[in-house]
Amino acid sequence: MDRSKADDRTGGIVGILALAGIVAAVTQTLVVPLIGDLPRLLGTSASNASWVVTATLLAAAVTTPVAGRLGDMYGKRRMLLVSTLPLIAGSVLCALSSSVVPMIAGRALQGMGMGVVPLGISLLRDVVPAERLGSSIAVMSASMGVGGALGLPFSAAIAENANWRVLFWVVAALSVLIGALIRFLVPGDRPAAAAARFDLPGAVGLGTALVCLLLGVSKGGDWGWTDGTTLGLLAAAVVVLLAWGRWELRTAEPLVDLRVTARPQILMTNAASILVGFAMYAQSLVVPQLLQLPEETGYGLGHSMLAMGLWMAPAGLMMMVVSPLGAKLSAARGPRTTLVVGSLIIAAGYGVSLPLLGSTAGLLVVTLVCSTGIGFAYGAMPALIMGAVPPSETASANSFNTLMRSIGSSVSAAVIGVVLAQMTTDFAGFALPSEEGFRTAMLIGCAVGVLAAVAAFLIPVRAASAPDAASGDEGTPLPTVRADNPA
Template sequence: MDSAQPATRPGAVIGILAFGGIVAAITQTLVVPLIAELPDLLDTSPSNASWVITATLLAAAVATPVAGRLGDMFGKRRMLLASLIPLLVGSVVCAVSSSVVPMIAGRGLQGMGMGVVPLGISLLRDIVPAERLGSAIAIMSASMGVGGALGLPLAAAIAENASWRVLFWVVAALALAVGALIVTLVPADRENTARGGFDGLGAIGLGAGLICLLLGVSKGADWGWGSATTLGLFAGAVVTLLAWAWWELRLSDPLVDLRVTARPQVLMTNAASVLVGFSMYAQSLVVPQLLQLPEATGYGLGQSMVAMGLWMAPAGLMMMAMSPLGAKLSAARGPKVTLAVGSLVIAAGYGLGLPLISSGSTWSLLIVTIVCNTGVGFAYGAMPALIMGAVPPSETASANSFNTLMRSIGSSVSAAVIGVVLAQMTTDFGGYALPSENGFRVAMAIGCGVGLTAAVVASLIPVRQSVGRVEPAAVPAAATAAEAPETKA
C-alpha cells in the first residue's frame, strides 16, 4: 500500500463511509416533492417526467454490480471515489437542466453513484479492526434508510422555500465533500486479490436483463400489465438473464460468480433480501399517502409535504440508532438470528398498522414506521455480515453489490404490487379516485405477510461456522499504531 495514504482512524472511517451512503441515498427521494411540478418545470408530459425517477432506478441497478466487481479488481476505495464522480456530475447536470432529456441523463448519472453503499461495506472489512467490524457494517447498512428518510423533508423544505435547482447543488456539494473526506482520511483497502479481467459482455447482458425486468415492473401499471410492451419486456428479461447466467458459468472470472451466489448461505440470504426489500418499501408507500390525504376521507391526516417528511424522518434515524444493538445481537447469536428477528419486527410493525390506519393520529403512524424501520435496521446490518461470512475476501464487493441489487429488486416489485393494490381499491372523493381505507389495510397485510415469509427464509439459512463469520480486517502495521488512540472513537 502507498506509504502516503491516510492512517486508519476507525471512528472517522466509519463516519465518512456512512456519510457517503447517506448522500447517495438522498438522491432516491430527492425529486419526490417535485413529482407534481416536473411536467411544468421541464415543459413535458407527466409520462415523460416519470422517467426522472425511473432513470435513477435503472442506472443504479446496472451500475451497482459493475462497481462491485471493479472494486474487487482495482480497489474499493478507488471505486468509491470513481462512483462519486457520476453522482457529482449528474447533480450539476440536473441543477442546470431546463428540459426533460438532460434531467433524465443527470438522474441516470446520479443512479450510477449508488455503488457507494456496497463498496463502503466491503471496504470496512479490509480497514476496520475486527472488534468494530460488526457495528461498522450495521451503521453503514443503515445509512441508506437514513439518507432516504432525511432526503424527503430536506427536499420538501428546499423546494418550498427556494429554487428547486438548489436541491441538486446541495447534493453536488455533499458529494464533493464526501470525496474530499475519503481522500484525506480513508486508507486504501488490502492488496487486490481478485483475478482475471473485467467481463464486459457479462456487464452488458446483466444490464440489459435488469433494464427489461425493472422497466416492466416500474412502468407496467402505466402501460398495462397485459400489454405487448410489458409482456415483451418480461419475456426479454427472462431470455436475457438466462443467457447471461449461461455465459457467466462458462467464465473463470465472471462479473458475478454464480457458483458463489449458489452457495446455500448466499442464496438464502439473497432470497431473504428480496423479501425484506419488499416489506421495507411497502410502508414507505402507504404511510406518506395516509399522512397527506385529506382529513375528510376519514382516514387521511391532511399533512403538508414538509410535515409528512418530518413525520417520516424519525423512522430513518431509528435505523441508525438501532444498528449497534443489531450488531450486538449478531455477535452474540449470529447474523442469521438478527435477520430473522428484524424480519419479525417488520411484520409486527405492519401488524400494528392494521388497526391504527383509521386512528386519525399522526403519532400512531409514527409508531408504525419506527417499529418497521427498527426491523429494517436489524435486517440490513445482518445481510452483509452473512454474505461476507460466506465469500472470499477477493469477492466481497461484488457479492455485496449483488445483495444490494436483490434488495432493490424487492423494493421495485413492492412498488408495483402495492401500487396495483392502491390503484384498484379506491373510493370516490369529490369526483377523484383515492386509495380506500381497505386498500391501505390490504397493503399493510401484504407487508406483514412478506415480513413473516422473510423471517422463515432467514431461519432456514444454513450457516456453517467454518465459513459463516466475517474474517478479521487486515490492517497494516503502520495503521495499527495510528489507531491506538482512536479505540474510543
C-alpha cells in the first residue's frame, strides 16, 4: 500500500510538471494562427507584428539560463513558481492589448516563463525516486512536443470560432492552475549553498550576446544577410560572447561554469542538442506549408489552418507515447545510445519524406517518424547532462542545454527560410516556395539528423568501476543516470 501511494504521488508530481511544460509549449505556438491577421487586429504593419513572435524567442533565450542558475541557488520549485508569474501577467496583458506595443510586451513576459521546462526536469532529480527518474525525465521532455502539437489546432479552433483574446485568457487560467498545483502538491528540493552569489555581469553579458545573435539570425532574412544591421549584430554577438567567456572563466561563481560545460560529455551533448534542435524545427517549417498551399500548385494539399493543426497533432502525441520506450532503452543501454538512435530516426523521417510529400497521409507518416526520434532524443539529453554535473548545477546545466536547442531551432528557421525564399515558383503572380525547395529543405534536415547521430556517438562513455561507483570525471558525484550503462 505504501509503495502504491508513493507511486501515485510520484506520478502526480510528474504529471503536474509535464502539464507545466505543455502549457509553456502551447504559449510558444499560440499566435501562429493569428500571424496573418495581427496587422489588422493591432493596427500595425506586418513587419512590426512579426515582433510578437520574435519577442517571445528573445525573452526565453535570455531568461532561461538565468532561471536555471537561480533555481540552483534558491530552489528549483521556488523558481518554478516565480516562472509562472510572467506567464500569467503576459497572458493577461496580451488578452487586454489593442495595439502592438503592449502585445509585444506581453509576449516577452510569456517568454520569460519558458524556463519551467528545464527547471521541472531538474527538479525531478530531487523529488522522484531513482528508479523512476529516467521515465519521468522522458515524459517531462516529451511535454514540449505535446504542447507544440496541441497548440496549433487549439489556437486555430479558437481563432476561427471565437474572439482571439480567449486564447490568452485560457493560457492565463492554466498558468494560475499550474502555479497552485506546484505550490500545494510538488515538494521542495534540496537547498542551495547559502554563500552562493548571482553573477549579474555574466547574466547581462550572455543576454546581450544572445539578443544580438538571435536577432541577427531571426531577422536576417527580412533585413538582408549583407545588411549592415544584420552583420553588425552578428559581429557584436561574437565580441560580447568572447568577453563574456573571459569573465565567466575568471569569476568565482559564474552564471555558466564553462569548465564544467567543456567536459567532453557535456560539450558533445550540447553540440548534438544544437543539431537536434535544427532537425526538429526544419520539418515543422516545411510540413505545415505543404498542407496549406493550394492544390493548384501541384504539390500543395489545400488544407485550412485548423485541418493542418489537426494533422500535425498526432506527431506531438507520438512523443509522449514513445517516451517510455526511450527511457527503457536508456536504462538498458544508456542515454547516449538513445540519443544516437533518436537522431537516426529523425534522419530516417526526413529520408522517407521525399516520395511522400504529395499526400496528406504521407506527411503524417513523416511527422510521426520524426517525432518518434525527437521523443527519444529529448528524453536522453537531460539524462546525459545530469549524468555529468553535480546536483548543485543541475538546473543551470539543463537550462543551458535547452538554450542550445533553441539556438539550433533559430538557425534552422534562418537556413530553411533562405532555402525556401531562394527556390520559388510563380503562382498566380505570387512567388511561392517550389516543390524542389521543400525537397531540398527535407534533405538538409536528413543530413543534420545524421550529423546529430555522429555527435551523439562521440559522447564519451564513462564505465563504472562498480555498481555503486561514487564519483565521476574530476571527482563529480554521479547522479542516477550515467552516459552509458556498461554492457
